[in-house]
Amino acid sequence: MQDASSWTDGLQLAFGADQPRRMLIGGRWLESDSGQSIAVVDPSTASPIASIQRGTAADVDRAVAAARAAFEGGEWPAMNGTARERLMRKLADLIETNSAEFALLEALDGGKPIAAAHQADVLGSVARLRYAAAWAPRLNGQNIEPAVPLDMHCYTRREACGVAGLIVPWNFPLAMAVSKLGDALAAGCTVVLKPSELTSLATLRLGELIGEAGFPDGVVNIVTGYGSEAGQALADHAGVDKISFTGSTRVGKQLVRSAAGNLKRLTLELGGKSPAIVFADADLDLSVRGVLRNFTYNSGQICAAGSRIFVHRAVYEPFLVALADAASAVRVGPATEDFTEMGPLVSEAQRDRVRDYIAGAVESGATVVAGGAMTETEGYFHRPTILADTRPDMAVRREEIFGPVATISPFEGDEFAAVIREANDTDYGLSSYIYTRDLSAAHRTARLIRAGTVRINGAALDHTMPFGGYKQSGWGRENGCEGVLSFTELKTVMIALG
């Protein structure tokens, strides 16, 4: 483990230039057409640390044209899967070599505790990219026997779907950019990547390494700027064949309308309001640790947050006491400090949003069992907060808060069906968490939960497993083989043998 001073040595490297950081379009680093920049703020200190270009629709046009040219001509379409794998592995090696710098960028830009950012976000991205790379030479079609009485040879081909727009949110800037990029490149797409304007620094550094790895110009383009401006222009663009989006359900629905123009393909990884169910026989220590992590990891800014906790009445009181103690013990602090277990929220707006949700719940009768706001700091900090005495119709039970906040409620011993009904009583269906030692209860619950992922007894997410939502949590799956296939079209070829 590195200490904080060795992490901050990288500061010079990361912020060499005083100028707004430029955008990568067609292999060149360019300024935006707007002539405007956006300040980048460190959420641990509320201070500006850099600036980025405010990309416009005209910049998106240039980037899409570069991606189109790279898709249809030049070296990229001539590369087979094995050649793409080699390049992607080179990029993964370069991220690994520069991992400390990436961890620092993620800590300063998004407020992630630096050691965890290094391990999970940066080294996780290296592993993720190598996994995607391995799919590149393995995307085979099928040989199919036809039914018609004609001598034909028939087969399918998996082909890249074209130019992909990748719209990445601020909660896992590098990891999510790499996840989408890896799958798109493995499939043979070219891309325009739009990071969140709150957290673009790691993605821009990634762009430099993409050049160093030797990707042909225009295969990966990066346009920074506001979602409503650059993001919307990308989603609307008739030259884009697919959008892969992670973010809010509200914007996801807007993208469905944008996609209608040219019927571009859409993968939507949206919000969640995931249940965590603790049965009476659950291991108390394990379930308390897991439940706490489910809603506080990344300061709760995680789509799969287990933000509605249901605990069997028989163990409700001891569980609540243990969870409240554990929540109160979480060390909240600046992202670059060694002692920090949980960093700030990404922005002032996000911190205020969390405070408003809690205030609204308390006004409607909820009890704060642990946590609350932190007002003595400059940065956008908030303590892990647990709300009891909530009702199913309250906003804190229905809406995604995206902060370290969870509600907790007891369920009665003989009310298995009732707790399943409550768990499923949501517009979302992204994830779910179950704690029990009873195998039958675990699998029966897993079967009845309407969500894309079920995690039992603290199972970790893994990039080999498909990830995505039921209901309003999205369309399609990322990760696993499905993630790569979502960037392909399936072509049928038939030849009459005469």
Ligand code: NAP
């Ligand atoms: P958001 O508005 O949905 O933003 C997510 C991404 O989409 C960002 O890159 C954003 O860019 C971009 N974007 C915004 N409007 C767009 C548009 N009209 N067209 C194309 N792209 C657009 O989410 P947010 O406002 O940052 O956060 C609000 C809530 O969204 C959170 O509280 C949470 O509930 C949810 N959220 C979910 C996830 C997730 O992992 N599922 C991630 C982030 C947020 P800019 O940031 O540059 O505007």
Ligand code: MG
């Ligand atoms: Mg920032």
